[in-house]
Amino acid sequence: MIVERTKLNDTEKYIRNFITRPISIMTQLESKNSVRNDIQPPIEPEIGQLLAFLIRSYHAKTVLEIGTGNGYSTLWLQSALPPDGHITTIDSKRRLHDEAVKTFTESGTINQITALFGEAEKLIPALAQNKPESFDFIFQDAGKYLYPQLLDATVALLKPGGIIVADDTLFKVNDTIRENLGKHTHQYNEVVFADRRLFSTIVPIGHGLTLSLKVKP
Ligand SMILES: C[S@@+](CC[C@H](N)C(=O)[O-])C[C@H]1O[C@@H](n2cnc3c(N)ncnc32)[C@H](O)[C@@H]1O
Helix, strand or coil: CCCCCCCCCHHHHHHHHCCCCCCCHHHHHHHHHHCCCCCCCCCCHHHHHHHHHHHHHHCCCEEEEECCCCCHHHHHHHHCCCCCCEEEEEECCHHHHHHHHHHHHHCCCHHHEEEEECCHHHHHHHHHHHCCCCEEEEEECCCCCHHHHHHHHHHHHEEEEEEEEEECCCHHHHCCCCHHHHHHHHHHHHHHHHCCCEEEEEECCCCCEEEEEECCC
16 A cells, blocks of 8 residues: 655654664665655654663563564664563564565664564464563554554553553544544554553654553553
8 A cells, every 4th residue: 555655844853853873774774665655654763763762761671563564663673672682573464574584684683583474463362372471562553453453462462561652543633644544543542541451641753652551460
């Protein structure tokens, strides 16, 4: 699906000015991604910086990403990990999975990344059953319809005190093109804010990030 990119506003431009890419291949990947119309838009650098900030401040060592794309966001997550940290990332598109693995190999990050190919709706509940409470930090950036659907299994995978970050959660209010997807992210926001296991907030950066802290098992 071709998704039109929205123009940067002045605030985003201002913030982006300060951001250094932690891995050199990322700048190259950004230029290539910006002219592609065969991938869904990757996260913005200011979102990457915020994810890296959260991972560092939480001292997260085990990270799960749902929606690898071609690996750009995974590199941001990896850049914030300590040497004994590890990321598991999932994507259901073979072509993107293969591209991402190539990027991880070329950037020397592959040792800290397990890239799984498959559908999150199958892999996440299976992981939750086999490895409950095994992740410090979970980044949800796959198909938006999956956000509410996978929430319970995602919470089960998170350690107490861990954080789930979901991307694009303000589609309903800041993106009329993707209004349809906004229904799912709005439902996700409703569910996480009502969930007593979680303490949540929304950061209006990019297309919105919902942050949920697991305060109860
Ligand atoms: C917005 S893109 C991810 C972008 C990536 N996180 C980044 O910022 O570089 C969403 C990704 O979710 C993947 N996806 C969609 N539905 C999925 C599913 N059911 N299971 C796993 N991955 C899925 C798509 O193939 C796509 O690569």
